[in-house]
Amino acid sequence: MADALATFGGTPGERRAVARAARDLADDGRLAADRGVEPAVTAETVVRELRQAPDGGPSERWNWWVGSLDVAYGGYRAFAVRRFRADGDATG
Template sequence: MDAKRLEAALAEEFGGTDAEQRVVARQARDLADSGKPKRDRGHALTVPDVLRHLSDAPDDASLPERWNWWMGALDTAYGGYAPFTVRVVEDDGTAGVNR
């Protein structure tokens, strides 16, 4: 997972602040590095995959809300995705996470 490429794609597709884009890209990279998507869904996490799934979230959702919406769906389906949710976005782009 190329976090910089994902950040740029998130900005173009969903907007949000730089910090929101960085934190969602970081969570996506951490999720991809965990190998969990490949084990659960049969393929590695890709930038197009993230964009497609975040597009399914409610239209009025912020970028972190879209991410958390998708993590909630994955957690319901497979379990173990709650640690990858975003709780707080700090101005420096870090996240409060459950790990």
């Protein structure tokens, strides 16, 4: 997933943070239930959705998508990316 997110630039640390948030969203199962599609979170789906964001790097685009999911269905704010290591090092 992190490699697929390179399309949107950002640092490796930012892309890993978004990939972790996407994995958390997939594991949660909420999007699959809300959309009635399984699997609802794949690398292809995330890239397609993030391309619709107006601009920004991976985390800005991810947060735009998560925000739109929150407006549409509710309960998605927990999946927003709030922090990441800009230097590219892995975070715990």
